[in-house]
Amino acid sequence: MIPYGRQDIDANDRQAVLDVLSSDFLTQGPVVPRFEAAVATQCGAAHAVAVNSATSALHVACMALGLGPxxxxxxxxxxxxxxxxxxIYCGAEVDFxxxxxxxxxxxxxxxxxxxAAAETAGRLPKVVIPVHFAGQSCDMAAIGALARRYGFRVIEDASHAIGARHAGRPVGDCAHxxxxxxxxxxxxxxxxxxxxLATTNDPALAQAMxxxxxxxxxxxxxxxxxPSDGGWYYQMVTLGYNYRMTEMQAALGLSQMSRLDEFVARRNALAARYDQVLDGMALVRPLQRPDNLSAYHLYPIRVADRGRVFAELRAAGIGVNVHYIPVHTQPFWRARGFAPGNFPNAESYYAQAISIPLYSGLTEADQDxxxxxxRAAL
Structure with a gap:
């Protein structure tokens, strides 16, 4: 089975983790700050805060911005x-x-x-989270301009997009x-x-996260x-969680960062080859904004009769997937008042979407x- 995505681990990555296992610290040691510094430098951001998942990063970001009931x-x-x-974790109301x-x-x-409608109704958002889907940045300049006009805060969900660029700037520099x-x-x-990990240019937000x-x-x-009682002393000054990243995770990430540009370049080359060989087939290829460099986490295509095509590809050993089922159609969100038909563009896309394999270790033979x-399924 050729998977839709896969990690790329080399000998240096393995050695970096082994070195930590032979060190004095498995958690809360010197490697996590080094990883944070490497990502901050790559992004051109002032601060970086590493955690145990992107979900945790989104949560602490919302907490730092004071999102609440x-x-x-x-x-x-x-x-x-x-x-x-x-x-919901923060007690806020969510819309799409x-x-x-x-x-x-x-x-x-x-x-x-x-x-504009929310301003009239007195229900403006406190936080907006644009998502850089498949590795491509949203139009952050336009969203940032709206944030300044209406006074909301912005968290970029760039889970798919480390190494990407927007209008010549690295995703993660928090310019908008x-x-x-x-x-x-x-x-x-x-x-x-x-x-x-979360990046920011605001020291107070970094400290809060x-x-x-x-x-x-x-x-x-x-x-x-x-005052402190002594060198052993600590205080709990706010409510927090155990969202820390381990030293082993950070060591792996720090080693991987040395190949980030290589990974992004390879994904772009594979995507360009897909663009070429899929041209003229009965499908819609992903559109890239001309001012963006995508990290190409995914290569989502759109096809008619998606269910049949998906099943035939899986049967042929191609580990395709679908990204994403629209969140508002999930049972939890339907119970909160959302319904199919609320967001037709997302639903139309979902009805035809298939993510075909794309990862840095994908060979041209695999791609063929x-x-x-x-081609056979279509």
Whole structure:
């Protein structure tokens, strides 16, 4: 079976993890800060906060921005459920903005129209989470301009997009957002096995996320209520969680970062080859904005009779998948008042979507096998 995505682990990656296993620290040691610094430098951001998953990163980002009961969070339906769930974790109300039918990203025009209506109704969002689907950045300049006009905060869900660029700038520099979140799940661009990270240029937000990832506990006398009792002393100054990244995960991630540009270049080369060999077939290829460099986490195509094509590809040994079932159609969200038909662009895309294999270790022979099976199924 050729999977739709797969990690790329080499001898240096394995040695980096083994070195940690032979060291004094398995958690809360020196490697996590080094990994954070490497990602911050790559993104051009002032701060980076590593955690145990991108979901945790989204959660601590929402906490740092003060999202809570009575507030509203908006995201897109074309995403994994975590992008919306974090609003519920904080006690906020969640709503969705439909996607652009061509790029499958948050549509700035739909966002603008929804904001105008929400302003009239007195229900503007406190936080908006645009999702950089399949590795391609949303139009962050347009979304950032709306944030300044209407006063909401922005968290970029860049789980798919480390190494991507928008308008010549690296995704994660937070030029048009407050916080940007990455995922390091094994099928993503780089991996820490499980793990996530948030970048920001705001030191107060970085500090708040650092506290939230580690029980709200600090040993910093400057953050304590009253004097320290001694070198052993700590205080819990806010409510937090155990969202810390381990040293082994960070070591793997730090080693993987040395090949990030290589991974992104290879994914782009494979995507360009798909563009060429799939041209003229009865499918819709993913559209790329000309001002973007995608990290190409996914190569989603659209086909008629998706169910049959999906089943035939799986039977032929091609491990295709579908990204994503619109969040608002899930039972949990239907019980909160959403229904099929609410966001037609996301639903139309989902009805035809298949993610075909794309990862840095995919060979051209593998790719030819994918294309041959796809041609036969179509």
């Amino acid at each position: 009575g507030d509203h969070l908006w995201t897109v339906p074309n995403t994994f459920v975590a992008s919306a769930n974090v609003g 903005v439909d996607i652009d039918p061509d790029t499958y990203l948050m549509c700035p025009e739909a966002l603008a129209a929804k904001l 957002s407050d916080i940007c979140v990455f995922s390091f799940h094994p099928v993503k661009i780089i991996t820490t096995a499980e793990g996530g 650092e506290l939230a990832r580690s029980h709200g506990v600090t040993r910093d006398p400057a953050l304590m209520d009253g 096998q994918v294309v041959a099976a796809l």
